[in-house]
Amino acid sequence: MGWLEGQVALITGGTGGIGSAIVRRYVAEGARVAVMARDDEQLQALHAELGDAVITIQGDVSRYQDNQRAVAATLEAFGKLDTFVGNAAVFDYFTRLDRVAPEDFESAFQRLFAINVQGYLLGARCSIDALRASRGSMIFTLSNSAFYAGGGGILYVTAKHALVGMVRQLAYELAPEVRVNAVAPGATNTPMKSLEGLNQHSVPLNQIPGFEDGAAQAVPLQRIAEPADHAGHYVLLASRENSGLTTATIIHSDGGWEIRSAGPRKDRKA
Ligand SMILES: NC(=O)c1ccc[n+]([C@@H]2O[C@H](COP(=O)([O-])OP(=O)(O)OC[C@H]3O[C@@H](n4cnc5c(N)ncnc54)[C@H](O)[C@@H]3O)[C@@H](O)[C@H]2O)c1
Structure with a gap:
């Protein structure tokens, strides 16, 4: 028996690096999963891989109607919803405030937020x-960018910090019926894309030269995360049996980012 046997989830950004790892793990744990994302070809590929355990919804998470359609499709296909996983996001390619042309800022802010x-x-x-x-x-x-500076630019880091407040307030507003939690990954080997038009130098995250080594060296556990490294946390938080009294909690999955300033262990031979 899997930890999510008989459960139904809706996962946004479920074709991406971290999202598709969550989808695969949820299916392996016995869940049926509705996947919402932007790219129809990637959605079809995921459906071909996982079959009837998944349905796909092409849409844009920034639009109310698309979210409404995704929930309706989930209920129609599977009859209920046990877990909503909000995961879709775009990066800002580390773009600083003073590198965004002032006349472009309003649009960039609104589109990323x-x-x-x-x-x-x-x-x-x-x-x-x-x-x-x-x-x-x-x-x-x-993200670790929900707590620390430097893991993104001004828009991404500000947006992720805002989500800490969102998790806490939603957990407060929706108790006692609905638990609200989060996972905060550190640097992860995915092709995360940046907001279109924000930075002309932008490339997918894992194509930045030196990204993998730099990310590994920055944390005590000394390696970059693969998407599957985070998936078990989402299983735990979705499982009523295993985390039924957990709400307003954010699980860090980042190689020890918080203690990185202590440097490598002093007693450890290279
Ligand atoms: N990769 C990292 O280093 C890292 C680190 C910490 C947190 N995160 C977070 O993990 C989550 C997933 O990122 P990822 O690295 O897997 O990126 P990714 O680019 O591989 O996946 C992003 C997914 O979101 C979808 N998406 C993007 N914009 C959308 C929109 N407007 N409407 C619908 N779907 C949309 C894409 O289709 C894709 O499925 C994000 O919230 C990101 O901020 C990533």
Whole structure:
């Protein structure tokens, strides 16, 4: 028996690096999963791989109607919703405030926050009734950028910090029926894309020269995360049997980012 036998989840950004690892692990744990993402070809590939355990919804998380359609499709296909996973987001390619042309800032802010913050809130809003009915839970993908500077640029880091407040407030508002938690990954080997038009030098995250080595050296556990490294945390938080009294909790999955300033262990031979 898997930890999520008989459960139903809706995962946004489920074709991406971290999202597809969560989808695969949820299916392996016995769940049926609705996957919402932007790219239809990637959605079809995931469906071909996982079969009837998944349905796919092509849409844009920043739009209310698309979130509403995703929840409706989940209920129609599987009859209920136990877990909403808000995960879709875009990066800002480490772009500093003074590197965004002032006349472009308003649009850049609105577009990134529409996906990374409003997208989570819209998904949550559209899921509330179904999750109350199932006494289910929400899980959001945050980041070490929800707590520390330097892992992104001004827009990404500000948006991820805002989500700490969102998790706490939603957990407060939705108790006792719905638990609300999050996972905060550190640097992960994915092709995470940046907001279109924000930075002309932008490339997918794992194509940045030296990204993997730099990320590994920055943390005490000395390696970059692979997407599957985080997936078990999402299983734990979705499982009523194993985390039924856990809400407003953010699990760090980042190689020890918080203690990195202590440097490598002094007693360890190279
Ligand atoms: N890769 C990292 O180093 C890292 C570190 C910490 C946190 N994260 C977070 O992990 C989550 C997943 O990122 P990833 O690294 O897997 O990136 P990714 O680019 O591989 O996946 C992003 C997914 O989101 C979807 N998406 C993007 N914009 C969308 C939109 N407007 N509407 C619908 N779907 C949309 C894409 O289709 C894709 O499925 C994000 O919340 C990201 O901030 C990533």
